[in-house]
Amino acid sequence: MYDVIIIGSGVIGAAVARELSKYDLKVAVLEKSSDAANGGSTKANSGIVHAGYDAKEGSLKAKLNVLGNKMYDELCSQMDVKFKRNGSLVIAFDDEEVKEVKKLYERGIKNGVEGLEIWDRERILKEEPNINKTVISALYAPTAGIVSPFEFAIALSEVANSNGVEFKFNTCVKNIYKENDIFVIETNNGIYNSKFIVNAAGIHSDEINDMLHGEKFKILPRRGEYCLYDKVCGDLVNMTIFQTPTEKGKGILVSPTIHGNMFVGPNAVDIDEREDVSTTQDGLDEVLQGAKKSVSSISSRNIITSFTGIRSRTDKDDFIINVPERGAVNAAGIESPGLSSSPAIAVMVLQLLKKEGLSLVKNNNFNPYRKNTKLFLEMNEEEREAALKTNPSYGRIICRCESITEGDIINAIKRPIGAKTIDGVKKRVRAGMGRCQGGFCMPRVLDILSRELGIPKEAVEKSDVGSFILTGKTK
């Protein structure tokens, strides 16, 4: 019997799990995918920690974005997750857009965003000389930042797990009902009982809400395609460059990533199939054309990969954070600025759980820090020597593009909720994330996974069940 079961291990489920692990509770996270931060929206989004001027004043989006943004410094420093307040610009090219930028400035002030400034052309081009010269004005937000969404979510999950939260992967919720005031959760992996439930099921949160008999809403999945560039393009812009938003969203942005790549995207295409993360030629063309509006020198040269993310948009305007049924809390419809808001959403979910009767007794052993997170080449000399002594394989580079050693990969496998798949290694330590996209290291990573997990090579998968790489031995 669990005190709380969280459905979904995206960034919201992870943040809630970490928040709950501060208390003496028996908590589990049920995730239908094979890993944390591996499905839906957390796996693929812009990785922007927004300043908070976009959402309408008074909305949950506005409030939680500004609150969440402020929580990032401490959280990331505790968990040793790379995070940088690189600032953002919303750029305007005509009078209409200038008006819109002014509106955003005023809204930002009302939302409590600090440090906002309106810049003129000269200032913009001084700071960002590669932006098209026809720019007129821009909204500058110094508090905007960049983070790797899956590194952040995995770190939250790790901290939760180290503090006692269980994670059940490949576990898909089929049905929920109440028996004697206890939730009975039927999954493909057996039945779970819990006193409380948190619905953090992302693009499937409407289905879980239906199982909890909540007030109806519907996920209207919307695809966003991205192109990621080689690190040689990493200096093209320093800040995250937004275009003036339209009703379809914040538009196509150009931004550095926290690891020194550059990326462009997303477009916004409504789709029927919520799991459909394929890219399309039209979409990729649209993204490139759109990015050129901000920085005309962008081309398809030096693209190292492209991908699609799915937004958990709903037929409501705002995040849906409510109580669908006694003892259950929805954290649903978390589209942008969901990543930015996630730490604050977790706090709000806890308040609602408390109201529903969850008793919160402090876990005095709660440890917010992650241990042993540094990659070999990020260590200082002393740390390197110590690492090599415990495991000489720290001296063997496996991923040459990102300079990731075998020791780093073994660490990623052996950590709390460690990597079990090729993509799991990639998301934790970036092996295969570089310009050769695993062409060189994938067979080697597969070997290491097989050895460290004690499974046959044929059983090593790229990501979810069924994504095997090898089909058998040769003749």
Place this chain on the structure above:
Amino acid sequence: MKRELVIIGGGPAGLAAAVEAHNNGINDILILERDKNLGGILQQCIHNGFGLHIFGEQLTGPEYSERFIKKVNELNIEYMLDTMVLNIDSSRKITALTPKTGVFEIEAGAVVLAMGCRERTRGALNIPGSRPSGILTAGAAQRFVNMEGYMVGKKVVILGSGDIGLIMARRMTLEGAEVKMVLEIMPYSTGLKRNIAQCLVDYDIPLYFNHTVVNIHGKNRLEGVTVAEVDEYRKPIAGTEKYVECDTLLLSVGLIPENELSKGAGIEISGITSGPVVDESMQTSVEGIFACGNVVHVHDLVDFVTQESYLAGKGAAKFIKGELSKSKKVISTLGENGIRYVVPQKINPDNVDDSVNFFMRVDNVYKNVFIEVLSEGKTVLKVKRPVVSPGEMENIKIKREILENINFNKLIFSLKEA
């Protein structure tokens, strides 16, 4: 530590350079190799066809490299395996990493870059669709099949008719897989003619020119691809799309010289070859740093890699001994009118022994042509070719006397109808 000559990469290029530097009087040589054995990519090329030019016989990849490994051992040339170079600077200081000692530095009298090349990936092509498993570069598949003894799929489509793709079409067929087709976006193959005959024609595997993959299907494992014909601008022609069921897509869509280290040292890189600009001694734009093999430009025959690497080894030896002339006369080479590039790009005739073998690639298939070498509008040399194609590297030898008599500082290589 200090070493006279450090060679980065223990594949065919690095091995040949080491042997030749030793033959030219250099004893203090260190080869740094990232893999667990010498030989480089040849170790996974278990088919034959290597060595016709150098040894006059057909060898497999491992047999070819074994001949050089043997020599390296006989000459007591030192090498470090499992060692990755992290950085080289323009003063030839090398930073490397190895499990035994961790990060270490070497000050080198001269350096030979022999890091080879890597394969282009799906990402670089930006093929749309889903991202399931079952999509590999042909080289990665070759490693699994030949080195580790595992199959990567049962129903295979191969995109690109590069040599590794062609070789893998045959290899996968012999291992019981069904290779459905090889697709080539260009109207000609970038692979060797002999490989098309021996790997596709002999096994009834169709090769479709002007075709590419326009969509990828399957959530977890690849389930199929959509293929389409392309127009003369390589854009898919609407209405020609066809779904092909497969669980494996192998990519053989080009090789890229691996020059991240070279760029770090500030070496000038050619925009066409993606490799360092080199002179007759295979010296790069940074003094004392030489380069050879696929790191300079992608070869189709290892024999030419070996030839080029002998030059680099000899050049490095001369540099160390202070015998490399720095005279001011430098001739630049240039490809024109159908010739995409010429290597070496710069010639100092004083450093040429007998002749220079110029390597070049054409930009299309041409029949009945002359490769003409011109200086100041005058023909220096003219060689007839019944057919030239981008898949087969051309080479032309020019004697030292001819180079010495060139007054103009440019040598132009050009195609002319016969």
